[in-house]
Amino acid sequence: MGRFYCTSKPIEPEIILPESEKVTYQAKSQPRASGPSESHEFQAETRQLLNIVAKSLYSEKEVFIRELISNASDAIEKMRFMTRSGQTLSGADRPLEIRIDTDKVGRTITIHDSGLGMTKEEMMTNLGTIARSGSKAFIQEMSEKNQTVDSKEIIGQFGVGFYSAFMVSDKIEVFSQSSLPDQPAHHWESDGSGTYTIREAQNVSEGTKIVIHLKPDCAEFADETNVREIVKKYSSFVGSDLILNGTKANELRPLWLMDPKEVEPDTHEDFYRYIGNTFDKPRFTYHFRTDAPIDIRALLYVPESRPGLFETNREGADVGVALYCRKVLIKSKAENIVPKWMRFVKGVVDSEDIPLNLSRELLQDSAQIRKLRTVLTNKFLRFIQERARKETKSFLEFYKDYGFFFKEGIITSNEQYEKEELAKILRFESSKQPAGELVSLPEYCDRMNAGQRDIYYLSAPSRQLAENSPYFEALKKRDVEILFCYESYDELVLMQLQQFDKKSMTSVEKEMRMDNTPPSEETDKDSLSSSDQSELMDWVKSQLGPKVAKVKTTTKLESHPCVITVEEMAAARHFVKTQAANFSEEQRYNILQPQFEINPSHPVIKKLNELKQSNPKLANLLTEQLFANSMVSAGLVDDPRIILKSMNELLTEVLSKY
């Protein structure tokens, strides 16, 4: 703690007050310093400390207003407490409020509260010692006397906030009249450079009035419009009325601290519009409190309107949740307390347990913050899951508009538990339900075949294409349910999810490639003989060369002649879409390692087997074409128009006989 100390420096005889300060709470005349003055000096270290607080601690100058309002609010809370506990206090029936007056001409901003005020000793101890919090000491003292103060109502804890005013001022004057009986009022003054003066003052109303004489380059803080904005930003919810130049500056109550049952929907609407800076309504409101494992008061809203382009852009949009501590704004876009995918949620979170640093600006990335984030995320996800059960229709509308964000969450989260909680929100069409009906992953798991260990999904642009896909055909015989994903990123999401409820997320393409169950005993009479099959496989491999990693026959296809499988189809398609252009054709096939699977019962394949002897040129064109078609069908060709040239060559060759 840095302490001021006393010297015998001469002091100024009289204080000239600016015009705007003539108004006081009660009909008392202008406060005025009188009597002998004592001069005190900062210790050398204290000077440095003061310098640090005034110059480097806060990144925004405007926060001095927040700090002084918080001090005023604390003084009022102390007054309320003392009144409740039956103390004899002077002027106890005065209205408890905070007044701010700006004076552009005099270049001052004055913050005036009708709180408990300070005695001379308190002014010297509390304003004369950096890092000594009189407010914290007050709570301690009361609890030692077995009088419990609601510590949540008191904001101050570090003992530095007051000095933030030296960032903007070259002189601060404090007039204070304690409400304790028989205490004279005092005037404290300092330019923050080394000394302060203190002396008795007259005509000071109960409470404290702080006059900030602004530096020439900080004149903006004497401008009412600016100050109103700053007050609105940080201090809208302090526990007392705030009056700026005669007009009330805080209209709304801190709803998040109220009992959820006591807040009407209309009140929520107003509050949501205020904090969300928006005109719509909330479609879901989640208001909750927890004490364990961490203290949280939260009020989260999901907007009724659909997300705009700006919001869907992960890089561009900020999170919409603000962090408060004891009704004072700590951070308006608190990106470390909710994950980025939750940026569509608007609201307020207040926590006693957050580790604030001295300037109340930065949150250390501590275990507490991570805990806060985990609890908030999981509770919000459970809230949405509950909406799905209890308000299915509204949930499905919400899912249509906002499902994208949950998918982004799965891709960006590092926690498997969180990914699976997010995945519970997802909905898909499925092969076992009519078009338009959606199923969730838990529902899918509940009706899985006995012994099934995978959740199967198929990515295709539409249901029609999904149902006609060779991969779908390959799995259809096994009568397993297949989820259809129609968004191109869905398969990446499910691939990232990897598991759900201990079941693997498996694309049907992967299943086809990995499935080595031997063909059924009864041999297909229409199929090529096994010697023809192995000869044909070798021949096809020789025609396609390095384009294929392997050629094999499959009994899983019926109507399709052939199919391509790769190790991880979603990743392969993503590669083709985003990077393939940077690689030569040969490199691309080398990366993809396609496996060409042919259906030996299919008429085209049987014909190919004949043609390889009778018309090798046509057989080669046909092989190339079948391979190219399968690549298109797999979604592994960036632009399918590329196959038209070879198709025309093939047609020319086929038609040459006619």
Ligand SMILES: Nc1ncnc2c1ncn2[C@@H]1O[C@H](COP(=O)(O)OP(=O)(O)OP(=O)(O)O)[C@@H](O)[C@H]1O
């Ligand atoms: N308007 C006021 N009325 C009464 N006491 C005040 C007032 N302003 C400041 N004080 C006293 O001065 C002390 C120091 O204030 P300061 O703002 O530096 O720290 P704080 O509010 O205790 O803590 P923090 O740095 O967390 O804001 C306060 O704890 C309080 O005892």
